[in-house]
Amino acid sequence: MxxxxxxxxxxxxxxxxxxxxxxxxxxxxxxxxxxxxxxxxxxxxxxxxxxxxxxxxxxxxxxxxxxxxFELPGLWLSSDELHSLLAAQQLMLRSGGGVLANALAPLQQRIEKLLDDHAGGRRVPVERVRVVAHRTRRLEETAFRHVATAVLDRRQLVFDYRARSTDQLTRRTVSPQRLTHYRDNWYLDAFDHDRDALRSFAVDRISAARQLEEVARDVPNEELDRQLASSYGIFSGTPKGWATIVFSAKAARWVADEHWHSQQEGRFLPDGRYELKIPFSSGRELLMDVLHYGSDAEITAPPSLREQARALLSLAISNYDRDPV
CATH class of the missing domain: 1.10.10.10 (Winged helix-like DNA-binding domain superfamily/Winged helix DNA-binding domain)
Incomplete structure (x- = not known):
């Protein structure tokens, strides 16, 4: 606390x-x-x-x-409350003159009154605190509306999906389960009827979406969490093992305070380095985050994930062994 x-x-x-x-x-x-x-x-x-x-x-x-x-003076907001407040304000600003503008106007007024009440009547310059979107992808608003409506109306959805990894276009019929906002981008958790399995879809890769009359099949929340949130990353799946990453003493000062996964295990080593263990299924996203630390991170287990990291680093080095085109 x-x-x-x-x-x-x-x-x-x-x-x-x-x-x-x-x-x-x-x-x-x-x-x-x-x-x-x-x-x-x-x-x-x-x-x-x-x-x-x-x-x-x-x-x-x-x-x-x-x-x-006696009352506590000034404005007292936790980091989560401040982030939520700013997110709500940004949502209202982004809505512009659209359908949400009039509906959200009373909420904007209530937020401003809340700030005034807690700040003893003085104006709080919230604009001096920023929430910066990072690597946000372009999103087709029509597709997003169809997806969100199907999730809330509990109706099946059919759409074209172009996988980012293969660029392959497929037609999918799904029962939407949850709409997830993760790292500034939107994902649809759904039961894929053709594959008879749960899948996560990046909403920015969805097109030609159409809501069907058929009622969506509901998957229990426990099953969704077990298959989609039990391992590292948005495309996690059921854990296949644990990854062990050792960070340098310099990086340890950051990593020790970071939340990577709800079941993570971390400890400082005698020489000041930090060892982090995380359950994972697909190593793709985990590798991206580990390689972000460059030479300050080393995957020590399992051997297969360590080899994947070595191969990716070798390919990256090969790009610098030749003159730029």
Whole structure:
């Protein structure tokens, strides 16, 4: 839990407490150490001027005579809340004068009022915080509308799909399951009737989409997660093994704080390097992310994935063994 979130949580606990709250209970609810509890209490009392009374033996609470007059100052947003706020604002700006503009106008006003209320009436310059889209692909809006409508209406969908890996065009009939936004791009998780299996489709590769009258076949969420979210990457599938990547001591400072997968296992090695283990099925996306670190990352297991990485690096080097065309 981040410090801002802890201070917010601590304020809520003390505000609602009729009797002193013990330090062990604060440790449990704030998920932090005893020393951190005392630091946060001191910050709340000395810096934010909160009416904190009590001691380490009896516990802490707000002074009943002053608690009703105290509020946390300024704007308090977690990183997730700030990102969500900015995403909502960008959505409204991108809608322009389209169908969503009038519908989203009240939401824009509520967001602005929320910011004003939490900032004590002063204007919050949200435009000074940016959310930058990275490597966003061109998306055909007509195809996206057909896909999204089929997902929400629970109807089967037929479309042409040109695979990016092979450039092969096929006609697919599917039961849409979920629409997923991943790394600034949209994907359709669906049950492919011709292949009798779950598949993920990049929406930007879909064309000539048409919703059918037939009701979509529903796949339980547990099955979707097991087949589509249990391994690394958007095209994961059922895990076939675990990949082990060792990062240099320099890269370790970044990787140790990164979330690659819900089941990842990481540890610092005695020499300062960082070892990361991840379940994977297809190594394509994992290799792309590992190679992003260049010489600061080395795949040590399994041998087949290590060989794939070596082959890709050899091909990349061969491009520089000749003069540019």
């Amino acid at each position: 981040e410090r801002i979130e802890r201070i917010h949580a601590l304020h809520r606990i003390l505000t609602g407490a009729r009797y002193p709250v013990t330090v062990p209970r604060l440790q449990e609810e704030l998920e932090c150490s005893r020393a951190t509890v005392y630091r946060d209490l001191a910050y709340l009392r000395d810096q934010l001027m909160a009416p904190v009374i009590g001691n380490g033996e009896a516990g802490f609470r707000y002074d009943p005579e002053d608690s009703h007059r």
